[in-house]
Amino acid sequence: MSDAIGGSRGGSPLSGSGRDSEPGPSAFLKAAFKWQYNLIALGGVAAFAVLSGSALPLVLAAGVEMIYLSVIPHNRRFQRLVRSWQYAEEKKQHNLKINEMFQQLPPETRLRYAELDKVCKAVRANYGWLSATSQMLVGQMEERLRGLLEAYLRLLGAGQQHVDYLRTTNPDAIKREIDQLQQKQSGQLPKVQEINQQRIEILNKRLEKFGKIRENRQVIEAQCAAIEDVLQLIRDQSVTMRDPQQVSGQLESLMQNVEQTEETVKQVESIFEAAAPEEMGTLEPLPEAVPSANPAQTAARRVRS
Numbered sequence: 001m002s003d004a005i006g007g008s009r010g011g012s013p014l015s016g017s018g019r020d021s022e023p024g025p026s027a028f029l030k031a032a033f034k035w036q037y038n039l040i041a042l043g044g045v046a047a048f049a050v051l052s053g054s055a056l057p058l059v060l061a062a063g064v065e066m067i068y069l070s071v072i073p074h075n076r077r078f079q080r081l082v083r084s085w086q087y088a089e090e091k092k093q094h095n096l097k098i099n100e101m102f103q104q105l106p107p108e109t110r111l112r113y114a115e116l117d118k119v120c121k122a123v124r125a126n127y128g129w130l131s132a133t134s135q136m137l138v139g140q141m142e143e144r145l146r147g148l149l150e151a152y153l154r155l156l157g158a159g160q161q162h163v164d165y166l167r168t169t170n171p172d173a174i175k176r177e178i179d180q181l182q183q184k185q186s187g188q189l190p191k192v193q194e195i196n197q198q199r200i201e202i203l204n205k206r207l208e209k210f211g212k213i214r215e216n217r218q219v220i221e222a223q224c225a226a227i228e229d230v231l232q233l234i235r236d237q238s239v240t241m242r243d244p245q246q247v248s249g250q251l252e253s254l255m256q257n258v259e260q261t262e263e264t265v266k267q268v269e270s271i272f273e274a275a276a277p278e279e280m281g282t283l284e285p286l287p288e289a290v291p292s293a294n295p296a297q298t299a300a301r302r303v304r305s
Contacts, residue, residue: 023082028073031082038068098150101157109156116152119231120145126238151259152227155220162217171210178203 023031032038045061072078102110124142181196181203188196 023079023086025073028079028082029069031085032069032072032078038065098153101153105156105160109160113149113153113156116228116231117149119228119235120149122235123231123238126235148227148231152224155224155227159217159220159224162213162220165213166210166217169206169210171207174203174207174210178207 042061042065045057049055049057102113105113123145127141178200181200185193185196
């Protein structure tokens with residue numbers, strides 16, 4: 001059993017959990033119980049009890065199971081194994097999310113990402129032959145390259161969302177609707193004027209959001225172009241550069257710029273999330289319809305009117 005704890009064999013009982021925090025005592029206990037070796041042993045004992053027609057194997061198995069569950073969850077090697085299961089599961093879910101994000105991009109944007117991925121692979125290849133003493137720095141550079149690619153993909157996805165919104169929203173039509181409502185304000189009933197004024201405020205907010213989204217779309221595009229330019233420069237430098245730490249520093253500086261752009265994108269996303277409740281909250285609820293006692297009388301009144 002100790003060999004199995006120290007190795008990576010056996011299925012992970014944390015599959016599908018997607019836990020993002022440090023496993024607690026209950027998680028270790030649950031993992032120990034659901035560990036496939038334990039379940040196989042319990043299944044074997046149950047089968048033996050059925051074949052033998054005696055409950056004694058079940059009683060003995062229950063005692064052994066209690067000892068097992070009181071010892072194994074506190075075993076450091078088992079806890080490390082559970083953490084490795086958790087890390088592998090989180091990594092799997094993360095990769096699925098990244099792949100889903102990539103698949104949602106249009107073909108031309110996917111091609112753009114693929115071209116940048118080729119640039120990163122060229123940088124890795126050019127530094128792959130460095131001495132073992134430099135490999136630690138190369139590892140840091142590799143981590144930053146991976147982070148940049150993921151950030152670049154997130155920016156492409158956010159940029160595509162902005163493009164879709166801008167494509168389906170016509171600011172000129174919104175302005176025309178505002179003008180029409182303002183022209184009709186005079187001569188309307190006070191209640192109608194109040195409702196139309198609320199509509200005008202909502203349409204003005206839509207225009208404001210459209211302008212912010214258009215500005216941030218330009219920021220995203222500029223940041224994506226900057227990532228492409230810097231990585232292409234690093235690829236060119238990697239042909240002759242012998243200091244991977246210098247490359248790692250360039251990547252770190254670029255990552256800081258990307259994080260600032262992503263923060264801007266999050267602000268835009270918060271605008272999207274707050275838009276519907278904010279706008280719907282300005283309108284009063286419609287009055288409840290009063291049911292008619294006689295549907296035929298209601299129909300007759302409609303005909304007379």
